[in-house]
Amino acid sequence: MIKLFDKPSKELSVNPDDQKATEINLIQGKRPYMRAFHFSWLSFNIAFTGWFAIAxxxxxxxxxxxxxxEQAEDGNIVNVASAVFFRFLVGPLCDRFGPKRVMALLLILGSIPVGLSALVRTPVGLIVVRFFIGILGATFVPCQFWTTQMFGKNIVGSANAIVGGWGNMGAGITTIFLALIAAGFNSAGLSSSLSWRVSLVIPAVLCFTVGLCDYFFTDDCPQGDWLKRDLSPKQTAEIHIANNEKKPNTDDANKVVTDTDSEKNVPAPTVPKRDLKTFLLALKDPNVILLMIMYSCCFGVELAVDGALTLFFYEHKKFNLSKKDAGLIASLFGLMNLFSRATGGFLSDFANEKMGIRGRLLVQFIIFFLEGLFLFIFPYTLNSLAEAIVILILFSYFTQAGCGTSFGIVPFVNPELMGVISGLVGGGGSIGGAVFAAVFKKFPASSTPFTILGIVVMVVSFTSFLLKIEGRRLLEFRKK
Structure with missing residues (x-):
């Protein structure tokens, strides 16, 4: 259940077996559940301000x-492609050290090349610095891993979709605000060169600041610290009280503290080792490969389009747009994440409630097919700016909803390897982003890439029928 306007002080319902929350209260920020929820999307959102600051x-x-x-597109490709390596690396790190530490580290390290990009003076320097900025793209993995640790199976699809969508919205926010900020500096008297350089300092500072907040003010899981995640429910209750700076005032609460005090010498659980064998074990699962391909056709499409859309509208002769107006229109694509990815998660959870895991698979197929269809239609609307914007919004919605439905399935593939699988699937998105960015490079200032992407996505949508999750497929043929 998702609560929009419930009392902020009201405790969330929790499954006593795994201590995960079974509902979401969007206006609450208490530790551990909703604090982690809000910092997961905020961190990913702020990461986008650095990752896509240059676009x-x-x-x-x-x-x-x-x-x-060609050099401009090379920068886009490198920026997206480098995230592939970092995402593969980050999955096992989440399994070992927990999501908050990994998220904080990525933001703080990523802020450095973002700040240094303001000093670039050559095309090669720009490409090099964009490679290292790609580390911020890996923040998606701890973002999804974090909410998967906090929320139960009944609501995890929605939780993952909301934080992923609100995080991805950073691409749209970055597109609109950095374009306006640079234009503002330019209008205030700064030269064009100095305007974009000063603008890049802002996302660098934001990434560094939020990274520090992640580390000091959030929790990895319901039990607090990642190394204490196997504690008993009574121990978990005491941690919740301490984190929210409340003292127990009932007999039950006092009992929790007393019982926990007697268990202080319980040794911390061992942390499972993650190595190459773990990667290979995950990759042996056909579902992981299929989801990597599918995620490349939603998040990968999103990355490629985010990097190309501003220049596409600016250089399209029939539209004759200014730099600022081209950026404003391109920002619509990313801003759709306010609700598009989240509704993908809602639909996945709703279908799961009605049809089980097959419902999630059905929604996956429908969303992906419609994404490909509207991508294919987009080039035929470019004689009219209004029509182009309408179809842009439609294929934007289904592209981002597909991200939500994909990570509505991921937690059910193999929960014991959640970090590795999240990293692999997320890396698949970055691989798709690099491949599709290369398509945009091959056909600069052309609508052809949208046609190609549309055909590819419609074909890939049918791989939904090959997924076998929890022993079930979308279409099942029973022997008589």
């Missing part, structure tokens, strides 16, 4: 560095 500033940067269209 909306490309009209300024391209002019100053005299970038060719």
């Amino acid at each position: 909306p500033l490309l009209p300024y940067i391209k002019e100053y560095l005299k970038l060719t269209p």
Whole structure:
């Protein structure tokens, strides 16, 4: 259950078996559940301000560095492709050290190349710094891992989709605000060169600050610290009280403290080792490979389009848009994440309630097929800016909803390898982003990439019928 306007002080319902929350209260920020929920999406959102900071500033940067269209696209490809390596690496790190530490580390490290990008003076320097900025793209893995640790099976699809969607919305926010900020600095008297350089300092500071907050003010899991996640429910209750700075005032609460005090010498659980064998074990599962391919066709499409859309609208001759207006229209694509990815998760959870895991698979197929269809239609609307914007919004919705339905399935593949699988599937998205960005490079300032992407996504949508989750497929043929 998702509560929008419930009392912030009201405790969430919790499953006594695994201590995970079975509901979401969006206006609550208490530890551990909703604090982790809000910091997971906020961290991913802020990561996007650094990861995609350069894309909306490309009209300024391209002019100053005299970038060719190929060099501009090379930067986009490198920025997305480098996230593949970092995402694969981060999955096992989440399994071993917990999501909050990994999230904090990624944001703090990622803030460094974002800040240094303001000093770039050559096309090669821009490409190099964009490679290291790609570390921020790995924040998606702890974002999804975090909420999977906090919320139960009945609501995990919605939780993952909301935090992923609100995080992805950072791409749209970055596109619109950095374009406006650079234009504002330029109007205030700064040169075009200095305007984009000063603008890049803002996301660097934001990433560093939120990374520190992740480490000091959040919890990894219901039990608090990652190394204490196997504690008993009574021990967990005491941690909840301590984290929220409340003293127990009932006999039961006092009993919790007393019982826990007697268990202080319980040794911490051992942390399972994650190595190459774990990766290979996960990759042996056909479901993991299929979900990597599918995620490449939703999040990968999103990454490629986010990187190309501003220049596409700016350089389209029939539209004749200014740099600022091109950025504003392109921002619609990312801003749809306010609700699009979340509704994918809602639909996945709802279908699961009605049909079980087969419901999740059915929603996956429908969303992906419609995404491909509207991508394919988009080039036929480019004679009218209004029509192009409408279809842009439609394929944006289904692209991002597909991300939500995909991670509505991921937690059920193999819960014991959740971090590794999240990293692999997330890495699949980055691989798709790099491949599709190369398509945009091959056809600069052309609508052809949208046609190609549309066909690919419609074909891939049928792989939903090959997924076998918890022993069930979308279509099952029983022997007589």
